[in-house]
Amino acid sequence: xxxMLASALMAVxxxxxxxxxxxxxxxxxxxxxxxxxxxxxxRVLQQIAVAIMGANRETLIPEIASPASMSDVRYQVNxxxxxxxxxxxxxxxxxxxxxxGAVFWSDNVxxxxxxxxxxTRIATPFLxxxxxxxxxxxxxxxxxEKGLCFEVDRNAVRxxxxxxxxxxxxxxxxxxxxxxxxCRNLTTVAE
Amino acid sequence: xxxxxxxxxxxxxxxxxxxxxxxxxxxxxxxxYLQISSSLMRRQTHAVDDQHAFYLAEAxxxxxxxxxxxxRSGQVGSETDPARHGNGIVWVDVLELExxxxxxxxxxxxxxxxxxxxxxxxxxxxxxxxxxxxxxxxDQVILVDGWDSEEGSYSEQAGLEQITIDPTYPYLHVDELxxxxxxxxxxxxxxxxxxxxxxxxxxxxxxxxxxxxxASTYGVELDDFTDESWESDYDPGAEYDFVKxxxxxxxxxxxxxxxxxxxxxxDDDEEDDDDDKxxxxxxxxxxxxxxxxAAPEADGGSPSDGGGSASPQSDLGPTTGGGALxxxxxxxxxxLPEGQSAEVWGDVRPGPGRSVTGxxxxxxVTGETxxxxxxxxxxxxxxPVVLQQPPVRHDGLLPMLLAHGSYGYESIEVAVDAELxxxxxxxxVVGGLSxxxxxxxxxxxxGGEVVLYVTGTMDLQPGSNVETTSDEPDxxxxxxxxxxxDPLVPGVNLEATSQFHGTIYAPxxxxxxGSDFEIFGGVVAKRIEVGAGAQLHFDSAGFEGSAxxxxxxxxxxxxxxxxxxxxxxxxxxxxxPDTVQALSVAHDLGAxxxxxxxxxxxxxxxxxxxxxxxxxxxxxxxxxxxxxTPDRPKAEPSGGEDPVEPPPDEPDPVDPIDxxxxxxxMDIASLSGVAxxxxxxxxxxxxxxxxxxxxxxxxxxxxxxxNLLVASTPLDDAPLERLLEAGSKINSKExxxxxxxxxxxxxxxxxxxxxxxxxxxxxxxxxxxxxxNR
Numbered sequence: 001x002x003x004m005l006a007s008a009l010m011a012v013x014x015x016x017x018x019x020x021x022x023x024x025x026x027x028x029x030x031x032x033x034x035x036x037x038x039x040x041x042x043r044v045l046q047q048i049a050v051a052i053m054g055a056n057r058e059t060l061i062p063e064i065a066s067p068a069s070m071s072d073v074r075y076q077v078n079x080x081x082x083x084x085x086x087x088x089x090x091x092x093x094x095x096x097x098x099x100x101g102a103v104f105w106s107d108n109v110x111x112x113x114x115x116x117x118x119x120t121r122i123a124t125p126f127l128x129x130x131x132x133x134x135x136x137x138x139x140x141x142x143x144x145e146k147g148l149c150f151e152v153d154r155n156a157v158r159x160x161x162x163x164x165x166x167x168x169x170x171x172x173x174x175x176x177x178x179x180x181x182x183c184r185n186l187t188t189v190a191e
Numbered sequence: 192x193x194x195x196x197x198x199x200x201x202x203x204x205x206x207x208x209x210x211x212x213x214x215x216x217x218x219x220x221x222x223x224y225l226q227i228s229s230s231l232m233r234r235q236t237h238a239v240d241d242q243h244a245f246y247l248a249e250a251x252x253x254x255x256x257x258x259x260x261x262x263r264s265g266q267v268g269s270e271t272d273p274a275r276h277g278n279g280i281v282w283v284d285v286l287e288l289e290x291x292x293x294x295x296x297x298x299x300x301x302x303x304x305x306x307x308x309x310x311x312x313x314x315x316x317x318x319x320x321x322x323x324x325x326x327x328x329x330d331q332v333i334l335v336d337g338w339d340s341e342e343g344s345y346s347e348q349a350g351l352e353q354i355t356i357d358p359t360y361p362y363l364h365v366d367e368l369x370x371x372x373x374x375x376x377x378x379x380x381x382x383x384x385x386x387x388x389x390x391x392x393x394x395x396x397x398x399x400x401x402x403x404x405x406a407s408t409y410g411v412e413l414d415d416f417t418d419e420s421w422e423s424d425y426d427p428g429a430e431y432d433f434v435k436x437x438x439x440x441x442x443x444x445x446x447x448x449x450x451x452x453x454x455x456x457x458d459d460d461e462e463d464d465d466d467d468k469x470x471x472x473x474x475x476x477x478x479x480x481x482x483x484x485a486a487p488e489a490d491g492g493s494p495s496d497g498g499g500s501a502s503p504q505s506d507l508g509p510t511t512g513g514g515a516l517x518x519x520x521x522x523x524x525x526x527l528p529e530g531q532s533a534e535v536w537g538d539v540r541p542g543p544g545r546s547v548t549g550x551x552x553x554x555x556v557t558g559e560t561x562x563x564x565x566x567x568x569x570x571x572x573x574x575p576v577v578l579q580q581p582p583v584r585h586d587g588l589l590p591m592l593l594a595h596g597s598y599g600y601e602s603i604e605v606a607v608d609a610e611l612x613x614x615x616x617x618x619x620v621v622g623g624l625s626x627x628x629x630x631x632x633x634x635x636x637x638g639g640e641v642v643l644y645v646t647g648t649m650d651l652q653p654g655s656n657v658e659t660t661s662d663e664p665d666x667x668x669x670x671x672x673x674x675x676x677d678p679l680v681p682g683v684n685l686e687a688t689s690q691f692h693g694t695i696y697a698p699x700x701x702x703x704x705g706s707d708f709e710i711f712g713g714v715v716a717k718r719i720e721v722g723a724g725a726q727l728h729f730d731s732a733g734f735e736g737s738a739x740x741x742x743x744x745x746x747x748x749x750x751x752x753x754x755x756x757x758x759x760x761x762x763x764x765x766x767x768p769d770t771v772q773a774l775s776v777a778h779d780l781g782a783x784x785x786x787x788x789x790x791x792x793x794x795x796x797x798x799x800x801x802x803x804x805x806x807x808x809x810x811x812x813x814x815x816x817x818x819x820t821p822d823r824p825k826a827e828p829s830g831g832e833d834p835v836e837p838p839p840d841e842p843d844p845v846d847p848i849d850x851x852x853x854x855x856x857m858d859i860a861s862l863s864g865v866a867x868x869x870x871x872x873x874x875x876x877x878x879x880x881x882x883x884x885x886x887x888x889x890x891x892x893x894x895x896x897x898n899l900l901v902a903s904t905p906l907d908d909a910p911l912e913r914l915l916e917a918g919s920k921i922n923s924k925e926x927x928x929x930x931x932x933x934x935x936x937x938x939x940x941x942x943x944x945x946x947x948x949x950x951x952x953x954x955x956x957x958x959x960x961x962x963x964n965r
Binding site for chain 2: 021028032035036039042043046050053054077078079080081083084086184185186
C-alpha cells in the first residue's frame with residue numbers, strides 16, 4: 001500500500017514535471033526561434049542597408065515612388081577616389097527570388113560571369129499582412145509589396161523585409177523588419 | 192524487529208540518491224538552457240555592437256567633416272590615442288589627396304563590433320561668386336545679380352520676353368538680355384552664293400563693301416532688312432537697322448521705337464574707322480552689353496520692350512532680382528561718386544571680422560552683409576604639363592583654329608581684326624594671351640569644356656571681342672597662375688566686349704573687369720576692379736549657400752589591423768574609459784597653424800600666430816580675423832619616392848646597461864597605444880637610450896613621440912642625430928619643436944639640420960631652427 005501510494009505520487013509528480021518542462025521547452029524553443037529569426041532578418045537588412053548607403057543615388061534603379069515599390073534594385077558602389085574622380089564599380093543587384101524565397105546579391109549582372117550570393121532563403125513572397133489583391137492590406141501605404149521591398153523617396157530608401165520560419169510541427173513564425181537609409185553618394189556618374 | 196531495522200538501514204539514503212539524480216538532471220537542463228540563451232545573447236550583442244560601431248564611425252566622420260569645414264585638419268584622435276564616445280572608441284585619420292581633396296577614414300569600435308568608413312571631401316567651397324582675396328572697392332556703377340543655370344537661361348529668370356530667331360538667319364542671335372545681335376563674320380560664312388554655301392575662304396576673299404550691296408545675288412533675302420543707307424553707302428550701324436526692320440516685319444515683333452539716336456550717333460562715330468576695314472572679321476561682333484544704352488530700357492528698338500520691362504526694380508538694366516554673391520576675404524567698400532549707384536541683388540559677404548562700408552542710399556543690397564565665418568584659402572592653380580610651342584602672333588584673315596585637345600603656347604597674340612577659335616573639349620596653356628582691338632576670341636564649348644590656363648598676363652584690350660558659344664558657365668574656365676608684380680597693373684585685363692559665360696580664377700593676381708565684359712558665372716581673384724556699368728551675374732547652380740565641404744564619395748572600408756583583434760576595445764588599448772579623451776575634444780589642433788587677430792576680454796586688440804592647441808581661447812572676447820592652415824599628411828603620388836626604411840634593428844651603442852632602458856624596452860615590447868604613451872610619460876625625462884628606443888620603435892605617433900622627447904629635454908646629440916639622419920615617423924613640425932626645445936644645438940646637430948639628410952625638415956621649419964640657433 002505504501003509503495004503504491006509512493007508510486008502514484010511519483011507518477012503524478014513526474015507527469016507534472018514533464019508537463020512543465022515540455023511547456024517550458026516549447027516556449028523556449030519558440031522564443032529561441034523567434035530570436036534567431038529576428039537576428040537573421042536584422043543581419044540581412046543591415047547588409048542591404050549598407051549596400052544602399054554606399055550606392056550612387058544616380059545609379060539606383062528602378063526608381064519607383066509609393067504606393068508602388070520594387071523588390072529588385074540595381075546600383076553602383078563607390079570603389080574609391082582617384083584624381084578627384086570617384087571610381088564606380090560595375091552594377092550590382094539585390095533582389096528577391098520569389099519562387100525560392102531567396103534574397104540575393106549579385107554582380108556582373110546579366111553576364112555569363114554573374115556571381116550570386118544568397119543572403120537568406122526564407123523570405124516571404126509578400127510582406128507580412130499583404131495579399132496580392134491590388135489593395136493596401138497591411139496599411140503601410142504600399143500595394144501588393146513583395147517580401148523584400150524598396151521604396152524610394154528622393155535620396156532616402158526605405159527597405160522592408162519579411163522572413164518566415166516553419167517549424168517541424170508546422171508552426172509558422174514571421175518576422176518583419178524595416179529601416180530607412182540615405183544614399184551617401186550623390187555624385188553623377190560620367191557617361 | 193532486527194530484520195526491519197536492517198531493512199530500514201538498507202533503504203537509508205535512497206531519497207538522497209533520487210534527489211541527487213533529479214537535481215543533476217535539472218542542473219544539466221538549466222546549464223543547457225543557460226548556454227543556449229547566452230549564445231543567443233552573444234549573437235544579439237554582437238549584432239548590436241556592430242551597429243553601434245557603425246554609428247560611432249559615422250559620428251567620427253561627422254565630427255571630422257565639421258572640423259574640415261572650420262579649416263582644421265579633420266584628424267580626430269588617432270590609432271594610438273583614440274577618442275571615446277559613449278561606450279566605444281573612435282578615431283579619424285586624414286590624408287590629403289593629390290587633388291587637394293581630403294580623405295577621412297573613421298574607425299569605430301564597441302564591444303566586439305568594428306566598422307570603418309571612408310569619406311572624401313573637397314574642403315574648399317568653389318562657389319564664391321565674385322570674390323576678391325583682398326579688400327573689394329566698388330567705386331563705379333555696377334549691377335550684380337545671380338541666376339541658376341540649371342533652372343534655365345538668365346533671360347528667363349530675369350523675366351525677359353523670349354525671342355525666337357528664324358534658323359534661316361544663323362548670323363542673328365539673341366543675347367542673354369534678349370537683345371538682337373548680328374554676327375557679321377557668320378553672315379558671310381553662311382550666306383549662299385548662287386545656292387552654294389560659301390566657305391570661310393570664299394567669304395573671307397569677298398570684300399564687304401563690294402559684295403553686300405549686290406544682295407540679290409545671295410541666297411539670303413536681304414530685302415527683309417531694308418535700309419536705305421545699306422544700298423547706297425555701307426554704314427556700319429546699318430546692321431542694327433536692318434535687324435530691327437526684320438523684326439518690324441515679323442509677326443508679333445515690337446514696334447520700332449525712336450530710341451536709336453544714341454546708336455546712330457555711335458554709328459556715325461565709328462564710320463570713319465570702319466571704312467578701311469574690308470572683308471572678314473571687321474569689328475562688328477555682338478554689341479556691347481551693359482549700361483551703354485544697349486539695355487532694353489535704353490534701346491527703344493529692343494524686342495524686349497514689347498513685353499515691357501521685366502525688372503522695373505532696377506535702374507541699371509534687367510536683373511533676376513536676386514542670387515548675387517559678392518565676397519571678399521577683406522572688407523567691401525562702396526565708394527561711389529555723387530549721383531551714381533550700385534545694385535547688388537543678393538549677398539555681400541566680407542571676410543571674417545571685416546565689414547561692408549559706404550552703404551548709402553545709392554547702394555542697394557538686398558541680401559546679407561554678415562561677414563563669412565571663415566577666411567577662404569585660395570589654392571594655387573595647378574597648371575597641367577603640355578608641350579609648349581613658340582609664341583604665336585595671329586594676324587591672318589582666316590581664323591586660327593585650335594581643335595579639340597591640349598595645347599601649349601609660350602604666348603598668343605591676336606592682332607587687329609584677326610580671330611582665334613578654341614574648340615572644346617580643349618585645354619590651352621599659354622604664357623600670355625593678348626587680344627588687340629577688333630580681335631575676336633571664340634571659345635566654342637558646344638563640343639565640350641574649354642579650360643584656359645594663363646601662366647603670365649591676359650590682356651583683352653578694349654574693342655576686342657570674346658564669344659562663348661554655350662550659355663553654361665561650367666563649360667568655360669580660365670585659370671591664371673601668375674602672381675602680379677605691380678598692384679596697379681592687374682594680371683588679367685578684361686576690357687573686351689563680351690557676354691562671357693564661364694568662371695575666372697586668378698588667386699595671385701588682380702582682375703580688371705571692363706564695362707563691356709559682362710560675366711555670367713563667377714570670378715575669384717586676388718583683387719577685383721570693376722569698370723563703370725559692369726554687370727556681373729553669378730551662376731548659383733549647385734551653390735548651397737554655405738561653406739560646407741563638398742562630399743566626393745563615401746564608402747565602407749576594411750577595418751585597420753589594430754582594430755581587427757577581438758575583445759573590448761578599452762582593454763585592447765590598455766586604457767580606462769574615463770581617461771580617454773571625448774570625441775568632441777579630440778581634434779588634433781596641433782596640426783593646424785593659426786594666425787589670429789582678436790579683441791581680448793580686456794578690450795585690447797591682439798594677435799596670435801602659432802599652433803591652435805597652444806592658444807587659450809578663454810582670453811578672446813571677439814575674433815577679428817582667423818586664418819588656419821591645416822597640416823595634413825599628403826598622399827604619396829603614384830610611383831613616387833620609395834618609402835623610408837625603418838631604422839635597422841641593431842643594438843644601440845648608447846647606454847647599453849641603463850636599467851631604466853630595460854623597463855622602457857619591456858614597455859615598448861609589451862604595450863601599445865595609449866598604454867605605452869602613459870607608461871613612457873610616467874618615466875620622463877627619458878634617458879638618451881630610452882629616447883633612442885622610442886624613436887626606433889615606431890609604435891607611437893609623431894605627436895606622442897614629440898611630446899615625450901620635449902618632456903625629456905635637454906637631449907643628447909644622439910637622438911637628435913637619429914631623428915635627422917635616419918628618418919622616422921616624426922614629421923617636420925614635430926621635429927622642429929624638438930629641435931627648438933633643445934636649442935642651442937651643437938655644431939654637429941646644426942650641420943645636420945642644414946644638410947637635412949633625411950629630408951624631414953621642410954624649408955620653413957629648418958629656417959626657424961637655424962634662426963633660433965644664430
